[in-house]
Amino acid sequence: MRKEALFYTRLENKRVQCNLCPHRCILANGKMGICRVRKNVDGKLLALNYGWISSCSFDPVEKKPLYHFYPGQPVLSIGSVGCNLRCRFCQNDTISQTGVEGYNGLTRADPTQVADLALSRSNNIGVAYTYNEPLVGFEFMMDVAVEVHRRGAKNVLVTNGFIEPEPLDQLLAVTDAFSIDLKGFTEAFYRQYTSSSLAPVKKTLERIVASGRHLEVVHLIIPKANDNPVDFQRMVSWIRTTLGRETVLHLSRYFPCYQMTTPATPVSTIEAFAAIAREKLDYVYCGNVPNSTGQDTLCPVCNHRLIRRNGYSTGLTGLGPGAVCQRCGHKIPVIMP
Numbered sequence: 227m228r229k230e231a232l233f234y235t236r237l238e239n240k241r242v243q244c245n246l247c248p249h250r251c252i253l254a255n256g257k258m259g260i261c262r263v264r265k266n267v268d269g270k271l272l273a274l275n276y277g278w279i280s281s282c283s284f285d286p287v288e289k290k291p292l293y294h295f296y297p298g299q300p301v302l303s304i305g306s307v308g309c310n311l312r313c314r315f316c317q318n319d320t321i322s323q324t325g326v327e328g329y330n331g332l333t334r335a336d337p338t339q340v341a342d343l344a345l346s347r348s349n350n351i352g353v354a355y356t357y358n359e360p361l362v363g364f365e366f367m368m369d370v371a372v373e374v375h376r377r378g379a380k381n382v383l384v385t386n387g388f389i390e391p392e393p394l395d396q397l398l399a400v401t402d403a404f405s406i407d408l409k410g411f412t413e414a415f416y417r418q419y420t421s422s423s424l425a426p427v428k429k430t431l432e433r434i435v436a437s438g439r440h441l442e443v444v445h446l447i448i449p450k451a452n453d454n455p456v457d458f459q460r461m462v463s464w465i466r467t468t469l470g471r472e473t474v475l476h477l478s479r480y481f482p483c484y485q486m487t488t489p490a491t492p493v494s495t496i497e498a499f500a501a502i503a504r505e506k507l508d509y510v511y512c513g514n515v516p517n518s519t520g521q522d523t524l525c526p527v528c529n530h531r532l533i534r535r536n537g538y539s540t541g542l543t544g545l546g547p548g549a550v551c552q553r554c555g556h557k558i559p560v561i562m563p
């Protein structure tokens with residue numbers, strides 16, 4: 227299935243410029259963008275991955291990860307192929323670092339089918355766009371999101387945040403919650419390990435906060451790549467001053483993937499960085515760390531345990547109606563079922 231892409235400019239000699247993400251690819255006739263799913267065909271930019279699904283599953287919302295958005299509820303999660311980044315540590319490279327013709331497991335779907343499937347399970351909150359980079363499937367994602375909202379359900383976007391402001395503003399109109407990767411806090415890291423840049427991601431985060439949409443930030447800590455404590459402290463300070471001290475931050479443990487062979491992040495590193503982050507932020511979680519209490523939500527005022535998590539099992543043990551701490555009454559930024 228192919229569809230004409232949004233956000234592009236026609237140039238002379240049948241060339242086009244894609245304006246969806248900050249790469250701003252200029253494509254001669256017949257050429258493909260960096261994301262491998264947007265192609266110039268006779269002077270028209272086509273979205274080749276429109277309606278192609280690589281993965282579809284009812285996941286716990288905690289798996290996105292979102293810890294403060296309908297905790298304990300499932301969300302229908304869909305992915306396609308393609309990505310505008312080249313992360314050397316990608317955990318989904320079989321679908322993200324390929325195009326439609328390079329992946330055998332694709333199935334077709336239209337937006338109403340996806341939205342109907344989401345509504346077929348009574349406690350499902352809506353649809354999450356995830357697995358590969360959903361932004362490079364902008365047109366299909368938007369069409370599904372409109373159908374999902376029409377049915378009164380929620381849209382969740384799990385993304386690298388590398389997008390231009392104009393398409394982002396359209397997404398903000400239909401997206402209820404964002405899980406955004408902040409992969410590092412230096413331009414050098416973004417350039418060397420992801421072939422992209424940090425500044426547009428920071429702008430995306432600021433725009434989401436200004437919109438009032440729910441946001442959680444994910445930071446993967448990779449030994450010898452982005453585990454400099456000084457850079458990390460700068461990142462945490464920026465999050466606090468620019469996004470707010472109640473910003474949810476997930477620190478995630480890296481494991482060797484794709485082009486990276488560096489051994490996994492020591493648990494002690496995750497715990498040490500979490501301690502640094504908690505000095506400035508109220509809600510900091512440790513991901514990919516077995517048996518860690520760093521996944522629980524504690525009240526930042528009285529330290530009462532509010533939400534207990536064990537793997538993907540979630541218990542709202544200490545939260546009262548209206549998402550307040552049952553012990554001290556502090557209002558917690560959790561969107562409840």
Ligand code: SF4
Binds near residue numbers: 245246248251258
């Ligand atoms: S979305 Fe794809 S084609 Fe468009 S600018 Fe980004 S990488 Fe290039």
